[in-house]
Amino acid sequence: MNDERKSFQQRLASHKKKTNSNNLNSKKNSKQNINALGLGFKLATDFVVTIVVGCLIGLGIDKLFETKPTFFLIFLFLGIAGAFLNIYRTVLNLNK
Amino acid sequence: MASPLAQFEIKEIIPIVVSNYNISLTNSALAMIFTAAIILLFLFLGLRNLNIVPSKLQVAVELSYEFIAGMIKDNIGKEGLKYLPFVMTLFLFILIGNLFGMLPYSFTWTSHIIVTFAISFFIFLSVTFIAIFKHGLIKFLGFFAPAGVPKLMLFLLIPIEIISYISRPISLSVRLFANMMAGHTLLKVIGGFVFVLAANSFIIGGIIPLAFLIALTGLEIVIAFLQAYVFAILTCLYINDAIHLH
Numbered sequence: 001m002n003d004e005r006k007s008f009q010q011r012l013a014s015h016k017k018k019t020n021s022n023n024l025n026s027k028k029n030s031k032q033n034i035n036a037l038g039l040g041f042k043l044a045t046d047f048v049v050t051i052v053v054g055c056l057i058g059l060g061i062d063k064l065f066e067t068k069p070t071f072f073l074i075f076l077f078l079g080i081a082g083a084f085l086n087i088y089r090t091v092l093n094l095n096k
Numbered sequence: 097m098a099s100p101l102a103q104f105e106i107k108e109i110i111p112i113v114v115s116n117y118n119i120s121l122t123n124s125a126l127a128m129i130f131t132a133a134i135i136l137l138f139l140f141l142g143l144r145n146l147n148i149v150p151s152k153l154q155v156a157v158e159l160s161y162e163f164i165a166g167m168i169k170d171n172i173g174k175e176g177l178k179y180l181p182f183v184m185t186l187f188l189f190i191l192i193g194n195l196f197g198m199l200p201y202s203f204t205w206t207s208h209i210i211v212t213f214a215i216s217f218f219i220f221l222s223v224t225f226i227a228i229f230k231h232g233l234i235k236f237l238g239f240f241a242p243a244g245v246p247k248l249m250l251f252l253l254i255p256i257e258i259i260s261y262i263s264r265p266i267s268l269s270v271r272l273f274a275n276m277m278a279g280h281t282l283l284k285v286i287g288g289f290v291f292v293l294a295a296n297s298f299i300i301g302g303i304i305p306l307a308f309l310i311a312l313t314g315l316e317i318v319i320a321f322l323q324a325y326v327f328a329i330l331t332c333l334y335i336n337d338a339i340h341l342h
Contacts, residue, residue: 038326041271049267054259075259081252082260 043090047083054079100284104207104277124211127203131193138192160188164328171332172339179335186215187328194276194320198313206323207276212269219331220265227338239341268330272323279316286312 058075062068110121142157150158164184168176190206197204205211228236240257241250286309294302 038322038329041275041322041326042267042330045267045271045274046263049270050260050263053263053266057259057262075255078252078255079259082256082263085256086260086263 039090039094043087046086046090050083050086051076051079054082100281100288103203103280103284106208123203124205124208127196127205128193130202131189131196131205134192134196135188160184167329168332171329172336175339176332176335183328183331183335186219186331187324190215190272190327191321191324194324195317197276197280198317198320204276204280206272207280209269209273212273213265216265216268216272219268219334223334223338226335227341230339231341235341264334268327272327275319275323279312279319283309283312283316 054075054077055072058072058079061071061075065071107123108118108120109123109126112118112120138153139157142151142153145151146154161184164187165177165180168180168183172179193206194204196202197206224236227239240254240261242253242257245253286305289305290302290309293305294300
């Protein structure tokens, strides 16, 4: 009886050790992968959408004042600057 | 053969017109009702018999709660916990909506930009109001003019900051909508390959695209989780920005 219990305890301990270390590793890895994938989606859409929003604001002002390409060009470059600023901020926050 | 985009068509199930406004019950609205019903059922069944040694469903409910609570604590801090119901509702609604769309013959309401934009615009408005009520209008406007910047640069920086602030809800909604729509269109296109190749080569040719289709279905399920997660975590980040104006 006692022997049986001892061997069970041993097997349980070894199994726990195995699954525990495995679990920890895989969990950490998968979480990192998911974070990286999510970060990729975030950066990609942020970049494109900020430029598009800049263009649309420029086109809207142009339509209002009938100054066709002037504000479109200004806000296009502001949008590009904003897109890079967004990426810069996101990357800065990564190391926090 | 039906177009791969036919799956996104809105169909009226119960037509209702109130003084020129069409507020019919559509398949999109029905899918949302089903989503909400699934969430309510999940929470209700999971929390019906609370035990110290929990049932499997109770563990699932508790895990999803801890997941969101941990996300909020990491990204906002302890004072963000009062926004937990909001973030958790958002997360579960989008997650179950994405997964519900993976069922055959169902409808993916997250693949419509008007729906995702309505959600993200509401987040944008509420975050802006939180910031204004917490810090006052002047300090909120100071958010667009970072401290320690030369006066000449402000002419350049303020429009840039405003553009990047306005682009937030749009990029939030476009990300979810584009991922879901692209994924489901791809599944339909590859599904069409399976049918055409199998019909023209005595079934054998259909095996390769079918294998692709199975792998892509798995990928779509991962994307469904990932997009709900990204949506929730970005909501947390925006709330964090509103509470701690830098």
